[in-house]
Amino acid sequence: MxxxxxxxxxxxxxxxxxxxxxxxxxxxxxxxxxxxxxxxxxxxxxxxxxxxxxxxxxxxxxxxxxxxxxxxxxxxxxxxxxxxxxxxxxxxxxxxxxxxxxxxxxxxxxxxxxxxxxxxxxxxxxxxxxxxxxxxxxxAPAEEDEEEDTGITRDFSFELTKGSDVQKAVTINVRLNDAPQTTTDHTDVGLQSWGASIVFSDSICTTPDRFSLTKDALGPSPRIIELGAGTGLVSLVLAKGLPHLGITNATLIATDYHSAVLANLEANIQLTEAEVKACPLDWSAPILAAPLDKPANVLVATDVIYAPEHAMWLRNCATLLLAPGGVFWLLMTIRPNGRFEAVVDSVEAAFQGTSPKNPEGRHLAILSMENVEKRRGIGRGDESGYKLFRIGWA
Ligand SMILES: C[S@@+](CC[C@H](N)C(=O)[O-])C[C@H]1O[C@@H](n2cnc3c(N)ncnc32)[C@H](O)[C@@H]1O
Known part of the structure; x- marks a missing residue:
């Protein structure tokens, strides 16, 4: 650089x-x-x-x-x-x-x-x-051939720790269609798995307890919704991993607003043979029809903050979707140079002060924030690291 x-x-x-x-x-x-x-x-x-x-x-x-x-x-x-x-x-x-x-x-x-x-x-x-x-x-094919491009298939493996015994780890395998190389539609960034989704997937597998991915914390039939899911890596890893943690009755819904991204997400769900529902959801104008008509115990989102209004849209959306006692895990990618510099602190700003309230008069707030280091060989050159936010009702 x-x-x-x-x-x-x-x-x-x-x-x-x-x-x-x-x-x-x-x-x-x-x-x-x-x-x-x-x-x-x-x-x-x-x-x-x-x-x-x-x-x-x-x-x-x-x-x-x-x-x-x-x-x-x-x-x-x-x-x-x-x-x-x-x-x-x-x-x-x-x-x-x-x-x-x-x-x-x-x-x-x-x-x-x-x-x-x-x-x-x-x-x-x-x-x-x-x-x-x-x-x-x-x-990569010339532009007129682009519709033929089905991308590349990528295999991901994560070691899921069961309980405190690392010896009991199981391997979680996910297969994805990832990143056609050229495109005329510049909004379809969700056709690629971004570094944050890989880092987040690895973190939840390495330390599931830290993310309260236990039967005690989530209850017998938890609902988990991913926002801006892209290729769906995180939802697919959760779908494959939760049964190994004794959570066998979870409903997983991976959402995105982009039609090509949703089609690819559907294909990835088939490819990995995972129990995940793909569903359209635009943070700027959320429609809470089934299956989004019931609140989520967990919301997850990785690398979804790259324009000034994203954090506020996501806050408003999460206020509608998150169940009382639920948690919203947001892993933001830090791109310190150029035009993305402006959004680096936008999550903190969105969750301060005047957030909208739920029917019980509570609002969402950042409960904790942790800096996560960039990992070698993962993510693009303009990423310097990540911020992991745990967001919940205050
Ligand atoms: C940089 S990609 C990250 C995808 C995936 N979470 C990952 O980490 O690989 C951002 C994602 O947010 C989605 N997105 C952007 N604006 C959105 C909106 N207004 N509503 C819903 N999804 C949106 C994009 O379609 C894309 O899938």
């Missing part, structure tokens, strides 16, 4: 692969993150632009929403003097010399990965996966 938070060109940033012994994991993963940023174009900032334009068209933006520059511009590259991150990345992506350099570097890395001296053997595999994922983007 450059100081401006923009990816660097492959020729100026990729470490030479002449002697792999001298390269450490950090350098390799940082180079791969940089390439992923350039060549894997599912882009949150484009999603924000499209979503805000959609909001303007439907008059759903709050009046006081600050014009953050991209709201009011019609062109992705409005002013030659201002470096627009999307334009800079588009220019890098279009550069054939840079692209060929990146392809050569990636193929060499995959061919010689075993020569890398790494602490953890699994990291060889992670490096090959990540490099292959980026390479696959170079062979």
């Amino acid at each position: 450059s100081r401006a938070g923009l990816p660097l060109s492959p020729t100026s940033s990729l470490p030479p692969l002449r002697s792999l012994v001298s390269l450490n994991e950090e350098k390799i993963f940082s180079a791969l993150d940089n390439l992923q940023e350039i060549y894997c174009p599912v882009s949150l900032s484009r999603a924000v632009k499209s979503q805000l334009e959609h909001g303007k068209a439907h008059n759903i933006l709050p009046e006081q929403t600050a014009d953050s520059g991209y709201v009011s511009e019609d062109d992705l590259c409005p002013d030659e003097d201002i470096i627009d991150p999307e334009c800079a990345i588009d220019a890098l992506r279009a550069d054939v010399f840079e692209r060929n350099f990146a392809i050569r570097w990636l193929t060499t890395l995959i061919a010689r990965v075993e020569e890398l001296k790494l602490d953890d053997e699994d990291e060889h595999e992670l490096i090959v996966d990540k490099a292959s994922f980026i390479l696959a983007s170079f062979t």
Whole structure:
């Protein structure tokens, strides 16, 4: 990454692969993150632009929403003097010399990965996966063929700890359709599993008690709703994991507002053979028809805050959905550079002071917040870490 938070060109940033012994994991993963940023174009900032334009068209933006520059511009590259991150990345992506350099570097890395001296053997595999994922983007079909693109299938495994005995861990496997490589619709960011969903899934499996995922805490037939579920990774992991924790009668509902994302979510539920219902829900205009007509004991949401109004929409939505005594786990991704800087503190702001009240006169508040570190090899280059919020009735 450059100081401006923009990816660097492959020729100026990729470490030479002449002697792999001298390269450490950090350098390799940082180079791969940089390439992923350039060549894997599912882009949150484009999603924000499209979503805000959609909001303007439907008059759903709050009046006081600050014009953050991209709201009011019609062109992705409005002013030659201002470096627009999307334009800079588009220019890098279009550069054939840079692209060929990146392809050569990636193929060499995959061919010689075993020569890398790494602490953890699994990291060889992670490096090959990540490099292959980026390479696959170079062979993505042209725009007219895009509807044929069904994405790639990705397998996730998490070790679920049962009780305090780590020896009793079981492996939770989830298979997903993940991230078609190019798209003309920039709001379909939910076709990809983002780092936060992987980190959250791993955390709930490693320490389920910490998330009150016990029969005692949840009761005999809990309802769990995921907001902005995307590929549905978290719901699928919960569906597979809860029975191992003695919770056999849970209702799991994974929601999203985007039709293509919901279709992919349905496909993922079939692929993993999980007991999850997919259901449309737009935080900006929630409709609480069945199966959303009964309150949830647990709400979960990962990487759903990337525009100024998201935190407030989610707060209002959660106020309608959360049962008395319920908990809302929100894992927010921190992107400290560029346009997402503005939303970094928006959750704290949304849950302060004048939140709406439920019929009992209570409002939702942040009960605790914990900083969660970014994990090596997980998430995109512009993510610096996460904030885990436990939200409940005050
Ligand atoms: C960055 S993706 C994260 C997806 C998934 N939670 C993950 O961590 O991989 C954001 C998700 O929020 C959904 N989303 C954005 N705006 C929404 C809205 N107004 N109502 C419901 N879902 C929305 C998107 O469709 C997308 O699936």
